[in-house]
Amino acid sequence: xxxxxxxxxxxxxxxxxxxxxxxxxxxxxxxxxxxxxxxxxxxxxxxxxxxxxxxxxxxxxxxxxxxxxxxxxxxxxxxxxxxxxxxxxxxxxxxxxxxxxxxxxxxxxxxxxxxxxxxxxxxxxxxxxxxxxxxxxxxxxxxxxxxxxxxxxxxxxxxxxxxxxxxxxxxxxxxxxxxxxxxxxxxxxxxxxxxxxxxxxxxxxxxxxxxxxxxxxxxxxxxxxxxxxxxxxxxxxxxxxxxxxxxxxxxxxxxxxxxxxxxxxxxxxxxxxxxxxxxxxxxxxxxxxxxxxxxxxxxxxxxxxxxxxxxxxxxxxxxxxxxxxxxxxxxxxxxxxxxxxxxxxxxx
Amino acid sequence: xxxxxxxxxxxxxxxxxxxxxxxxxxxxxxxxxxxxxxxxxxxxxxxxxxxxxxxxxxxxxxxxxxxxxxxxxxxxxxxxxxxxxxxxxxxxxxxxxxxxxxxxxxxxxxxxxxxxxxxxxxxxxxxxxxxxxxxxxxxxxxxxxxxxxxxxxxxxxxxxxxxxxxxxxxxxxxxxxxxxxxxxxxxxxxxxxxxxxxxxxxxxxxxxxxxxxxxxxxxxxxxxxxxxxxxxxxxxxxxxxxxxxxxxxxxxxxxxxxxxxxxxxxxxxxxxxxxxxxxxx
Numbered sequence: 217x218x219x220x221x222x223x224x225x226x227x228x229x230x231x232x233x234x235x236x237x238x239x240x241x242x243x244x245x246x247x248x249x250x251x252x253x254x255x256x257x258x259x260x261x262x263x264x265x266x267x268x269x270x271x272x273x274x275x276x277x278x279x280x281x282x283x284x285x286x287x288x289x290x291x292x293x294x295x296x297x298x299x300x301x302x303x304x305x306x307x308x309x310x311x312x313x314x315x316x317x318x319x320x321x322x323x324x325x326x327x328x329x330x331x332x333x334x335x336x337x338x339x340x341x342x343x344x345x346x347x348x349x350x351x352x353x354x355x356x357x358x359x360x361x362x363x364x365x366x367x368x369x370x371x372x373x374x375x376x377x378x379x380x381x382x383x384x385x386x387x388x389x390x391x392x393x394x395x396x397x398x399x400x401x402x403x404x405x406x407x408x409x410x411x412x413x414x415x416x417x418x419x420x421x422x423x424x425x426x427x428x429x430x431x432x433x434x435x436x437x438x439x440x441x442x443x444x445x446x447x448x449x450x451x452x453x454x455x456x457x458x459x460x461x462x463x464x465x466x467x468x469x470x471x472x473x474x475x476x477x478x479x480x481x482x483x484x485x486x487x488x489x490x491x492x493x494x495x496x497x498x499x500x501x502x503x504x505x506x507x508x509x510x511x512x513x514x515x516x517x518x519x520x521x522x523x524x525x526x527x528x529x530x531x532x533x534x535x536x537x538x539x540x541x542x543x544x545x546x547x548x549x550x551x552x553x554x555x556x557x558x559x560x561x562x563x564x
Numbered sequence: 565x566x567x568x569x570x571x572x573x574x575x576x577x578x579x580x581x582x583x584x585x586x587x588x589x590x591x592x593x594x595x596x597x598x599x600x601x602x603x604x605x606x607x608x609x610x611x612x613x614x615x616x617x618x619x620x621x622x623x624x625x626x627x628x629x630x631x632x633x634x635x636x637x638x639x640x641x642x643x644x645x646x647x648x649x650x651x652x653x654x655x656x657x658x659x660x661x662x663x664x665x666x667x668x669x670x671x672x673x674x675x676x677x678x679x680x681x682x683x684x685x686x687x688x689x690x691x692x693x694x695x696x697x698x699x700x701x702x703x704x705x706x707x708x709x710x711x712x713x714x715x716x717x718x719x720x721x722x723x724x725x726x727x728x729x730x731x732x733x734x735x736x737x738x739x740x741x742x743x744x745x746x747x748x749x750x751x752x753x754x755x756x757x758x759x760x761x762x763x764x765x766x767x768x769x770x771x772x773x774x775x776x777x778x779x780x781x782x783x784x785x786x787x788x789x790x791x792x793x794x795x796x797x798x799x800x801x802x803x804x805x806x807x808x809x810x811x812x813x814x815x816x817x818x819x820x821x822x823x824x825x826x827x828x829x830x831x832x833x834x835x836x837x838x839x840x841x842x843x844x845x
Contacts, residue, residue: 227683256746262837268744289744290746291741293742294748295744298737300737302735302738302740302741303743304741304756305760305842306760306762306842307755315742315755319745319747320746320747353842367741371745371746459611
C-alpha cells in the first residue's frame, strides 16, 4: 500500500502571521506520528489543515491518491479528537458515540440494532463498558477523552487526528492514557497523527516525530533519531535539556576559551560553532586531557536523578550536570568535567 | 437568630449569610410579598359568590384568554426570531452590527405608550405597513392581531439578551466535531447547537411571556379595546378601578397572578431538572 497522507508544501497565514511556511510530510499507513513543537509553531494549524477545518493557501493534502480539496468533510472520514473533548453534553455517552453513524445518509446508515452493538463494542475497546446511559458531565476528564476517541473511531476513519489529546488532563492520567493509547494503536492500527507540545509524550508514543518551529518542519525521524541526532540547535534544545557552549573548532578539536574540550571531530567543521551537551553527557573526572574546570554551585533533585549546577569561567549560564555515581560532590567543590557526547552546529 | 440560622446553612469561614438573607427577606417583603398579600386580601373581601361571578363573567374570560394566548403567541414568535437575531449578532460580522445590537434594547427603554402610538400609526389601515396589508383585507391595528404586534415588540429584547451570552459561550469545537462526524448542517444545528441553548431560550420565552401578560401601555393604543374582542385583562382591571369596583379589579388581578405564577414555576422546574441532568461540561 502506498502513502496514507501526503502533505505537499502547505502554506497558511492568519492575517499577516504565517502559521505554516511550506510544510511537506508523508505519513505511512498505520503509522503513529507526533507533531511536536512549542505553542505558535503551527502544529495545530497543520492538523486542522489535514482535517479540512482550515484551508491551505498553497500546497495540498492527499489521502492516498485523492486530493482532499475535492472531498467534503464527511467524505474525508476523519476521526478528530479535540483537546477539550468537544462532547455533546445534551447527549448520553451512547448517543455521542453513535452520532457519526446516525449522521450517515439513510442508505448507508446501519440499523439501530447494529448501531447499538457497535457502541457497546467501542465502549469495550476503550475499557469503559456499560457507560452508555451516562452523560458527559458525570464522567472524569480521562473518561471523557476516551469517549471522544470512541466517537471518532465509530465512523471507521481513514486517519485519526488528535489535537493535544491529553493537554487538559493531570499528569498521572496523562501517563496512563499515553500507554493505553499506544496499546490501542497497536490493536486497531489506524493511521494516527497527534499534536503535542510535550516532548516526553511525543518520544514515548510516536513511531515518528515531526518537530515544527515557526511554521517550518525542523526535523522528522524516529524518536531515537531526533533525540540522538538533532538536525538543528532548536531540535536539540527542545528535546530535553542541553547546555550550550560557544566553541571554536580547529582541526579535529573543539576549543572553549583556548581550552580543548572535545576531540575526534571530523575535519570539515572549522571555525566558530555552538556545542550542545546534554546533562547526562557531562561526567565528573579526576583528570583528563580534555576537561572543563568548574565549581559546584547548587545541587538539586530532578526525578530519579541528582543534578549539579556547575559554574564555569567565561560562561554566563551554569552547566547542568547529571550525577551518575552515588558520590555527589559538595557545594563549592572544584571539579573537572568531561564531555562524553555533544552536538556541534556551525555558529549562525 | 444567628443560632437558629446556623443550623440550616453550611458552616463557612466567610461571613455574610445572615446579613444577605436579612436584606433579601426585607426587600422582598416590602416590594413584592406585602403588596401581593394585600391584593389577595382585597380580592377575598369580595366574598365567594362575587368572586365566582367576576371570574366566570364572559368579559373577564375573554380578556384573560386574549392576554394569556396573546402573550403565549407573542413569546413563541419572539423565541423563534429572537433566536435567529441573537445567532446573527453572535456569529457574523457585518456593517451596522453594533447599531442593530443597540436597537434590540429600545423596547426596554422606550415608554410603552410611545411604542403603542407608533405601532398604531404604522399598522393602521392608512399607515405604512397597514396600507400594504389593507388590499389583502388584513387588519392589524385595532384588532387582536394588533395586540400581538405590540406584545412581540415589547418582548423581543428578553429573548435576545438571555440567549446571546449562551450562544457566545458555545464551544466552537462541537460544531466542528459534528461536521467531521459527517452531520449535515441541519442535523448539526438541531441536535448539537440548539439543545445546549434550549434552557436559555426557555428562560427568554418565560420572561417575554411574563412581560407580555402584564403589558398595558403599548397595547391599549393599538388594540382598539373592544370588550370581548380586543380588550386585554390589565385594561379590564383599570376599567374596574375607574368604576370604583376595587374588589372586582383585585379578583381579576389575582387570577392573572395565580396563572402567571404557576406557569413560570412549571418552566423553572423543567429547567432545574434539565440542569441536574446535563450539568456543565
